[in-house]
Amino acid sequence: MAIDPVTRDPLSLAIAPPRDESPSSRWQREQAEAHARRVSSQIDDAIKAEKMAMKKGKKPIRVLLLGQSESGKTTTIKNFQMTYAYDAFVEERAAWKTIIHLNLIRSVITILDTLQQHLGHPPLSSPGGPRSRSTSPFYFGSDSSLESSPAIPAFTTELNLYLERLAPLRELQRVLERRLGAPSTNFTRPSSVSQLEVERGRDPNPRRPREFFVNSRVGWRAALDRVRPRQKGSESYRQSTTSSRKRTRASTSSDDSTFSISTIEFADVEDDTTAVLSLLSKDIQAVWTDPIVQAVLKRRKLRLEEGPGFFLNDALRVSSPDYVPTDDDVVRARLRTMGVQEYRFFPDRANKAKDEVSPSRERAEKELNDPNSGKEWILYDVGGCRSSRHVWPPFFDNINAIIFLAPINCFDERLAEDKNVNRLEDSLLLWKAVCQNKVLRKVQLILFLNKCDLLQKKIMRGVKVADYVATYGDKPNDAKTVAKFFRQQFRDLLFKHSPEQRGFYSYLTSAIDTKATSITISAVREGIQRNHLKEAEIV
Numbered sequence: 001m002a003i004d005p006v007t008r009d010p011l012s013l014a015i016a017p018p019r020d021e022s023p024s025s026r027w028q029r030e031q032a033e034a035h036a037r038r039v040s041s042q043i044d045d046a047i048k049a050e051k052m053a054m055k056k057g058k059k060p061i062r063v064l065l066l067g068q069s070e071s072g073k074t075t076t077i078k079n080f081q082m083t084y085a086y087d088a089f090v091e092e093r094a095a096w097k098t099i100i101h102l103n104l105i106r107s108v109i110t111i112l113d114t115l116q117q118h119l120g121h122p123p124l125s126s127p128g129g130p131r132s133r134s135t136s137p138f139y140f141g142s143d144s145s146l147e148s149s150p151a152i153p154a155f156t157t158e159l160n161l162y163l164e165r166l167a168p169l170r171e172l173q174r175v176l177e178r179r180l181g182a183p184s185t186n187f188t189r190p191s192s193v194s195q196l197e198v199e200r201g202r203d204p205n206p207r208r209p210r211e212f213f214v215n216s217r218v219g220w221r222a223a224l225d226r227v228r229p230r231q232k233g234s235e236s237y238r239q240s241t242t243s244s245r246k247r248t249r250a251s252t253s254s255d256d257s258t259f260s261i262s263t264i265e266f267a268d269v270e271d272d273t274t275a276v277l278s279l280l281s282k283d284i285q286a287v288w289t290d291p292i293v294q295a296v297l298k299r300r301k302l303r304l305e306e307g308p309g310f311f312l313n314d315a316l317r318v319s320s321p322d323y324v325p326t327d328d329d330v331v332r333a334r335l336r337t338m339g340v341q342e343y344r345f346f347p348d349r350a351n352k353a354k355d356e357v358s359p360s361r362e363r364a365e366k367e368l369n370d371p372n373s374g375k376e377w378i379l380y381d382v383g384g385c386r387s388s389r390h391v392w393p394p395f396f397d398n399i400n401a402i403i404f405l406a407p408i409n410c411f412d413e414r415l416a417e418d419k420n421v422n423r424l425e426d427s428l429l430l431w432k433a434v435c436q437n438k439v440l441r442k443v444q445l446i447l448f449l450n451k452c453d454l455l456q457k458k459i460m461r462g463v464k465v466a467d468y469v470a471t472y473g474d475k476p477n478d479a480k481t482v483a484k485f486f487r488q489q490f491r492d493l494l495f496k497h498s499p500e501q502r503g504f505y506s507y508l509t510s511a512i513d514t515k516a517t518s519i520t521i522s523a524v525r526e527g528i529q530r531n532h533l534k535e536a537e538i539v
């Protein structure tokens with residue numbers, strides 16, 4: 001770019017390329033500039049299209065999903081996709097395979113770490129008992145991170161052998177994460193804990209597995225594209241699969257029990273991962289079902305089966321070479337969201353497609369009379385951990401509704417980012433902040449009290465709400481009463497703190513139950529549309 005020496009415009013000067021730019025840097029810069037121009041013109045087109053749609057009264061309905069990390073926002077979006085954009089959901093399904101593999105590997109590594117701690121390092125005790133801040137009604141559980149249980153026998157030779165064979169999975173996890181473009185893995189610990197303390201084994205939340213995420217600037221879908229199987233038949237597909245098979249054979253042929261995965265390159269990491277996992281799946285299953293391992297996990301109160309991205313019970317199935325994720329697998333897979341992801345659907349078109357075989361007269365009439373018919377919906381999915389929440393407010397403008405996810409099962413859990421905060425209390429505080437936000441005063445708020453299935457399991461295990469929530473008193477400790485009690489707390493906050501009168505809409509959900517959630521989603525959609533019409537003073 002030439003700089004006008006006369007004007008010496010500071011912006012031109014600031015963005016001008018260096019005088020001694022090499023030909024290759026120049027080529028790279030020009031490519032980047034061309035890409036930026038393309039993106040810019042796409043954005044212009046999108047804005048133009050939106051303006052046209054607005055003129056025609058087809059302004060999209062915008063819904064923002066909020067809630068703490070692991071509350072189920074992305075899972076709820078997957079349910080929306082399944083209901084209203086099934087083709088897009090199916091298209092992404094194959095790409096989720098790598099995430100599911102990563103979830104499985106992560107569970108195995110958590111087991112290995114826990115066993116290692118059991119053998120060598122006693123667990124760190126965590127502060128417990130009632131909160132020091134007397135205003136909070138939440139308590140923390142017992143002081144000990146160990147459950148009293150009979151002495152655990154020494155590891156058998158067989159178990160030690162399995163553990164040795166599974167050790168290379170640590171390297172595979174690193175390879176996969178790098179391949180997916182993770183800038184780093186997040187250990188979800190308070191910022192006050194230095195890396196040094198962690199390296200010295202002083203992680204304050206030692207029982208929490210490592211969390212993996214993909215930076216939003218890349219976007220998880222773009223990240224998944226990088227590991228998506230190539231189009232069969234294409235030259236690059238043939239080349240990469242041949243070379244990858246060669247590498248995998250070379251690295252595993254000498255002796256199945258002591259292979260190295262360091263030779264894996266990134267050409268087709270999905271093939272490599274499947275090859276390694278199918279070799280190790282029986283070992284994974286053997287370790288997971290080993291009575292000694294189960295005893296150690298129980299003693300350390302580690303309930304992997306209730307955590308996110310749990311596939312250990314399906315190790316053989318998801319590791320088989322011809323594995324294709326089912327809808328349920330995709331819904332249960334865990335990939336933490338960073339930043340914001342946007343999803344667009346035309347719910348009416350989806351319904352029309354379903355009705356195509358015998359289009360109902362009722363629908364035809366509805367479409368003629370309904371100004372919402374054919375409207376585009378835009379759903380925004382955000383990251384829920386504390387470090388991601390600063391990106392929420394810019395999305396508050398022009399929002400029609402917020403679906404707020406609060407995991408109802410976590411009344412006895414600590415926030416991953418700050419072990420001094422009860423997770424349910426964090427949800428209540430967030431909800432209160434949303435209710436009292438003036439920018440959102442006209443926005444319809446819909447509460448999903450999520451993870452009801454896990455609440456039921458917890459209650460069945462004998463966990464008592466009154467041990468953690470001072471105000472629960474002596475009410476019956478059953479899931480129905482507990483849900484009613486928490487729902488009332490959210491309701492009270494909404495009525496007390498909303499700047500203007502608004503309705504309270506709440507649903508008890510288990511977002512991994514796709515059938516039940518699809519019914520909830522239809523009801524929510526109708527509610528939002530009705531409210532949208534009312535707002536527009538059409539009805």
Ligand SMILES: Nc1nc2c(ncn2[C@@H]2O[C@H](COP(=O)(O)OP(=O)(O)OP(=O)(O)O)[C@@H](O)[C@H]2O)c(=O)[nH]1
Pocket residue numbers: 067068069070071072073074075076307308309310331332333334335336337338382383384385405450451452453454509510511512513
């Ligand atoms: N058992 C059970 N698991 C759920 C439920 N809802 C979500 N999950 C699981 O919980 C994990 C976390 O859910 P996500 O949807 O990724 O959570 P999120 O709110 O998007 O979290 P961030 O992206 O970190 O903000 C996933 O593995 C889900 O499959 C539920 O109702 N019951």
Ligand SMILES: [Mg+2]
Pocket residue numbers: 073074075335336337381382383384
């Ligand atoms: Mg998410």
